[in-house]
Amino acid sequence: MANIGTVTETDFQAQVLDSETPVLVDFWAEWCVPCHMVSPVVEEIGNEKGETLKVAKLNIDENPQATRTYGVMSIPSLILFKGGQEVARVIGAKPKDAILRDLAPHL
Amino acid sequence: MDDLRNVIVIGSGPAGFTAALYAARANLAPLVLKGLEAGGQLMLTTDVENYPGFADGLLGPELMDQMEKQAARFGAEILPVHVTDVDLSERPFVVRAGDQEWRGRTIIVATGATARWLGVPGEEKLRGRGVSACATCDGFFFRDRELVVVGGGDTAMEEATFLTKFASKVTIVHRRDDFRASKVMSARALANPKVDVIWNTTVAEVHGDDAVSGVTLNDVRTDRSRTFAADGLFVAIGHDPNTALFRGKLALDDEGYVTVAEPRTATSVPGVFAAGDVTDRMYRQAVTAAGQGCKAAIDAERFLEDEAHGR
Numbered sequence: 527m528a529n530i531g532t533v534t535e536t537d538f539q540a541q542v543l544d545s546e547t548p549v550l551v552d553f554w555a556e557w558c559v560p561c562h563m564v565s566p567v568v569e570e571i572g573n574e575k576g577e578t579l580k581v582a583k584l585n586i587d588e589n590p591q592a593t594r595t596y597g598v599m600s601i602p603s604l605i606l607f608k609g610g611q612e613v614a615r616v617i618g619a620k621p622k623d624a625i626l627r628d629l630a631p632h633l
Numbered sequence: 634m635d636d637l638r639n640v641i642v643i644g645s646g647p648a649g650f651t652a653a654l655y656a657a658r659a660n661l662a663p664l665v666l667k668g669l670e671a672g673g674q675l676m677l678t679t680d681v682e683n684y685p686g687f688a689d690g691l692l693g694p695e696l697m698d699q700m701e702k703q704a705a706r707f708g709a710e711i712l713p714v715h716v717t718d719v720d721l722s723e724r725p726f727v728v729r730a731g732d733q734e735w736r737g738r739t740i741i742v743a744t745g746a747t748a749r750w751l752g753v754p755g756e757e758k759l760r761g762r763g764v765s766a767c768a769t770c771d772g773f774f775f776r777d778r779e780l781v782v783v784g785g786g787d788t789a790m791e792e793a794t795f796l797t798k799f800a801s802k803v804t805i806v807h808r809r810d811d812f813r814a815s816k817v818m819s820a821r822a823l824a825n826p827k828v829d830v831i832w833n834t835t836v837a838e839v840h841g842d843d844a845v846s847g848v849t850l851n852d853v854r855t856d857r858s859r860t861f862a863a864d865g866l867f868v869a870i871g872h873d874p875n876t877a878l879f880r881g882k883l884a885l886d887d888e889g890y891v892t893v894a895e896p897r898t899a900t901s902v903p904g905v906f907a908a909g910d911v912t913d914r915m916y917r918q919a920v921t922a923a924g925q926g927c928k929a930a931i932d933a934e935r936f937l938e939d940e941a942h943g944r
Contacts, residue, residue, distance in 0.1 A: 555773070557773075559677060560677075560770060599762050599771065600762070600771045615761075618760075619670065621669050622731070
């Protein structure tokens, strides 16, 4: 299972930017209702993709610096990082197949 | 077969959960497929002050949580899946979510409505980068910023009022010279010192590269345009019914709402009923949706009884 759980500003470099496999980061907050709908979908995607994709959650309230760095102005935002670079971004609550469609060219 | 249900409810707003509650209490063991926007539009609102029985008001998500628990208490099975396909061409009907599948003797469509976008240049590119349709989701990102809210209904008033918690200034842009919103909601917005209104004006374009920098406003009386600086744009111009699943399968009106045989909830397909905002272009209230959900469950129950008795 390729779910690395919670990432923070402190371990973002090691866990996400330096990762050999692509990482899908779920920018979320406790008070964001649509985030609670998307997070289980992200976990499912992580489980299905096995070793080809890691998924992680980043709490925007606790990590304002990373939130600003990546210009997140709407949550949920799912950002796919590959080789330390953002390669795709999915904004808002979308069904699983729509998320997978947006990520497919990069996986 | 064991996957054959008496009633499948598609949707989980006030209409869906009320239908589930009534169907469960009629011993029909309904299945509720919640959908991606589980809980419906009330999940994105803050205070609900007009749902009768709650004298002090309550939060939208709290109300939906109560409705879900109430339906579950009487035996509704509630699954967090998003329906992707339905087959209504023969009975039992088939409902699919990805590779999962259920069959239903009756179906209650309660898929609700989703916020409508302006469809102007720049809007889609900047969605999630300053363009939003959900103040409670994204207001947080606009502390001490200047915002534009487009619209003149209750949603626009609520969003504008809510956004003043964060923003330094909120300008409501409305295409007419009068709000459609209820008196209490518009009075509250207008009384807020951070709220301004620009009447008789539409938003024609959204500017910005990585973030919103402003909008083009168009005065509908003079047809003059001007640029207006803003850090964010919240769109609250109404809703469209969620009926893409049912196109070509159920009779829809010219705006895409499911047509029902008022005062009943029967659709064009016998055994399929519909309730809530997916049918309603006029009232769109939590309490009217709940009322219609109740009617749909009773209609489904009678339909099953008539069928059992060969009527």
